[in-house]
Amino acid sequence: MTPLEDQTPVFEMTDVHWQSLGKSGAGHKHRYGHAVVVSGPFGQGGAARLAARGALRIGAGLVSVVCRADAVAEHAAQLNAIMVKPYADDTDFLDHLTAIKPQAICIGPNLGLSSASKTQLGQALTLGLPMCIDADAITHLSDRSEPLPEVANRQSVMTPHEGELRRFIPEVFTETSCRVTLARRAADKAGCVVLFKGPDTVIAGPDHAPMIVSSKTFQHASWLATAGSGDVLAGFITGLLARGFDGFDAACLAAELHFRCAEAFGPGLIAEDIPEMLPKVLR
Structure with missing residues (x-):
């Protein structure tokens, strides 16, 4: 680790954090927000469902x-409490997304790298809502040939692994290997919170000092190295954003709970298991 990484504070759950995750008996579903996940093309919707x-x-x-x-049947066959909201064609996407009134949007998991999916990302960005920008959406934002609108909402969270971050800020990787510096520079460029994935997940934001969420105290965190794990993390973040959490807090809490779910399940964990461990962790 670099000296800066050694000096960066490590996130710790407090009673206030646990209390903030609870729900009030006087509340109802609309009080806790509408989270919308944008799916990729037909046959590639598993990431969105996770x-x-x-x-x-x-x-x-x-x-x-x-x-x-054309993807309705695929989703409807596997979802019950989660609603499926189809749009007729790509020209209807923005109007459709606006009409369902999300409080937060997750875009990127298996979105695809077509020009149509890049257009969808650009349209979603124009809404100015808190977003979790993941996977293919980060690759689109890294493409300098056709610039996209800026991330207007500073509460949004970008969630790159190293390869995605390297595409987003290639010039910074030639200057440093310090993960904290890389996350900070990415957050400055993106204008939003950046969650740089890894065993020591680094979270940085334009308005916050960096924080590390460490997996070192969790024996089974290595089992998160499985397909779809990052999609669930993106969902955790989006759900917290929809509930009204600050983007930096949402990123820290989601990363910590992600590690704790892996610890609660243990060896053999797959992505589908992660959300199902969350009730146990919250209890």
Whole structure:
């Protein structure tokens, strides 16, 4: 670790954090927000469903998967409490997304790298809502050939692994290997919170000093190295954003709970298990 990484504070759950994750008996589902996950094309919707399940388990009052009409059957066959909201064609995407009134949007998990999916990302960014920007959406933002609108909402959270971050800020990787510096520079460029994935997850934001969420105290965190794990993390973040959490807090809490779910399940963990461990962790 670099000296700066050694000096960066490590996130610790407090009673206040646990209390903030609870729900009031006087509340109703609309009080806890509508989280929307944008699905990729037909046959590639599993990532969106994993994210949606994560958002629902972490307490969003309503969760919807927005998809093309040809993907409805795929989603509807596997979702019950999560709503499926199809749009007729790509020209209807923005109007459709606006009409369902999300409080937070997750976009990127298996979104695809087509020009149509890049257009969708650009349209979603124009809404100015808190977003979790993950996976393919980060790759689109890294493409300098056709710039996208800036991330207007500073409460949004970008969730790159090292390869995605390297595409987003290649010039910074030539200057330093310090993960804290890399996360800070990415947050400055993106204008939002950046959660840089890893055993020591670094979270940085334009308005916050960096924080590390460490896996070192969790024996089974290595089992999170499995397909779909990051999609669930994106769902956790989106659900917290929909509930009204500050983007930096949402990122820290989601990363910590992600590690704790892995610890609660143990060896053999797959992505589908992660949301199902969250009730146990919260109890």
